[in-house]
Each structure stands twice: as structure tokens, then as C-alpha cells.
Amino acid sequence: MKFTGNILTFGNNSLSHGPYIIIPDDIVQEMLKITTDKRVKCTLNNTITVSRAMTLKDNFYYLLLNKEVLKKSNSTIGGNVIVELQPDTSKYGIDITEEMEEVLFSDPEGDNLFQKLTPGMQRSLIYMINKIKTSQLRIERSFVILEHLKKNKGKVNSELLQQDFKDYRNRMKF
Known part of the structure; x- marks a missing residue:
């Protein structure tokens, strides 16, 4: 229309x-x-x-x-x-990157926790990944999100998630 x-x-x-x-x-x-x-x-x-x-x-x-x-x-x-x-007939009400789809597929426990989030929270996390320009960083951030969900029993704490992103990047530095 x-x-x-x-x-x-x-x-x-x-x-x-x-x-x-x-x-x-x-x-x-x-x-x-x-x-x-x-x-x-x-x-x-x-x-x-x-x-x-x-x-x-x-x-x-x-x-x-x-x-x-x-x-x-x-x-x-x-x-x-x-x-x-x-x-919008997409599963999450927002397009999801191929990288995040693959990370969800490769981690059944993390995927299960992600599926239990509210649709709005799912979209927020997907948007967070969608705005990243490089494929490698989208993969890394997707893994960090699922690890965050597992560590926090399926809950998202925005401040802790940002810290988890920083901690991951610091661990990956040579």
C-alpha cells in the first residue's frame, strides 16, 4: 500500500x-x-x-x-x-545477518535462550549485530551475546553485555 x-x-x-x-x-x-x-x-x-x-x-x-x-x-x-x-513476515520482525543466524544454529543452548527473549529484545540484539560493518565482528558479537545469555540465565543486562563485548575484545588482542 x-x-x-x-x-x-x-x-x-x-x-x-x-x-x-x-x-x-x-x-x-x-x-x-x-x-x-x-x-x-x-x-x-x-x-x-x-x-x-x-x-x-x-x-x-x-x-x-x-x-x-x-x-x-x-x-x-x-x-x-x-x-x-x-x-513484515520475517521471523523476528527485522532482517537478521547470515553470521548471526549461523551462530544461533551452531549453539543450540544459546539459541534456545535467545528464542525465549521477548520479540522486542530479540530485535534489539539483532539490530546491534546488523549495524556492524565487518563479518568477523558480527560473528564475534553474536557469540558474545549468546555467552552473555548463558551466563545470565537467559536475561540481558545491557551494561554487563557492553562489558562482555569489551572483555572479549581485550582477550583477543595479541
């Missing part, structure tokens, strides 16, 4: 932040009929496709964006953008 949206911002005094696009009500109603969890694939200006959630605020639904997405779609705050939505 396609529409033209305006890129807005919530401003600094709101709990929400960042640029966003309001989804027209008729599009929301149609998407809610074909998606079970409000997760969508959003293509902007026919240039970039990202996974997003249709989020409700007050009496409207919106898609939250970021500076990187705006740049890649050649869009700016206050400008118009062509938006195409389709249901």
Missing part, C-alpha cells in the same frame, strides 16, 4: 523522539487486517526498505525513522516521501 507522507518530528520535549511519518487511517486499517503484530516493511522513495512497527500515539499511527534512513531515502524533515508498506 502506497501513500505520500510528510516527515515530522516530535521535538525535544516529548517522550517519543526522532523523525516520523503519520500513516493515513485508511492505510492503517488495511494493514491491521493483514499483519498480526503491526510490524511492516517500509520502502521510502523506492530507495530503502526498513522494518518498522506501526506505533500508536494519541489518536494516530506513525512510523519512526532515523537520520540514516532519511539520508538513504534522500528525505528531510518537513519534506514529503513516498511510502510503501507491506506486512
Whole structure:
């Protein structure tokens, strides 16, 4: 489903932040009929496709964006953008790197703990890996995440996870 949206911002005094696009009500109603969890694939200006959630605020639904997405779609705050939505049918509601998939496959205990996390936490961890540019570092960080889950009985502690990343890198230095 396609529409033209305006890129807005919530401003600094709101709990929400960042640029966003309001989804027209008729599009929301149609998407809610074909998606079970409000997760969508959003293509902007026919240039970039990202996974997003249709989020409700007050009496409207919106898609939250970021500076990187705006740049890649050649869009700016206050400008118009062509938006195409389709249901996100991926397993996690976000694309997962091949490296992380392989690490999950190679570690059944870690994979089991990962599968027990909330969908939002799974997406957060996957996003953490997705933004890494090198394959080797994506593999290393994926292993560290699974070791962190095993060490913490399936729980994620963000501060400890960051320390685990640092500790791993320090151990790997020659």
C-alpha cells in the first residue's frame, strides 16, 4: 500500500523522539487486517526498505525513522516521501545477518535462550549485530551475546553485555 507522507518530528520535549511519518487511517486499517503484530516493511522513495512497527500515539499511527534512513531515502524533515508498506513476515520482525543466524544454529543452548527473549529484545540484539560493518565482528558479537545469555540465565543486562563485548575484545588482542 502506497501513500505520500510528510516527515515530522516530535521535538525535544516529548517522550517519543526522532523523525516520523503519520500513516493515513485508511492505510492503517488495511494493514491491521493483514499483519498480526503491526510490524511492516517500509520502502521510502523506492530507495530503502526498513522494518518498522506501526506505533500508536494519541489518536494516530506513525512510523519512526532515523537520520540514516532519511539520508538513504534522500528525505528531510518537513519534506514529503513516498511510502510503501507491506506486512513484515520475517521471523523476528527485522532482517537478521547470515553470521548471526549461523551462530544461533551452531549453539543450540544459546539459541534456545535467545528464542525465549521477548520479540522486542530479540530485535534489539539483532539490530546491534546488523549495524556492524565487518563479518568477523558480527560473528564475534553474536557469540558474545549468546555467552552473555548463558551466563545470565537467559536475561540481558545491557551494561554487563557492553562489558562482555569489551572483555572479549581485550582477550583477543595479541
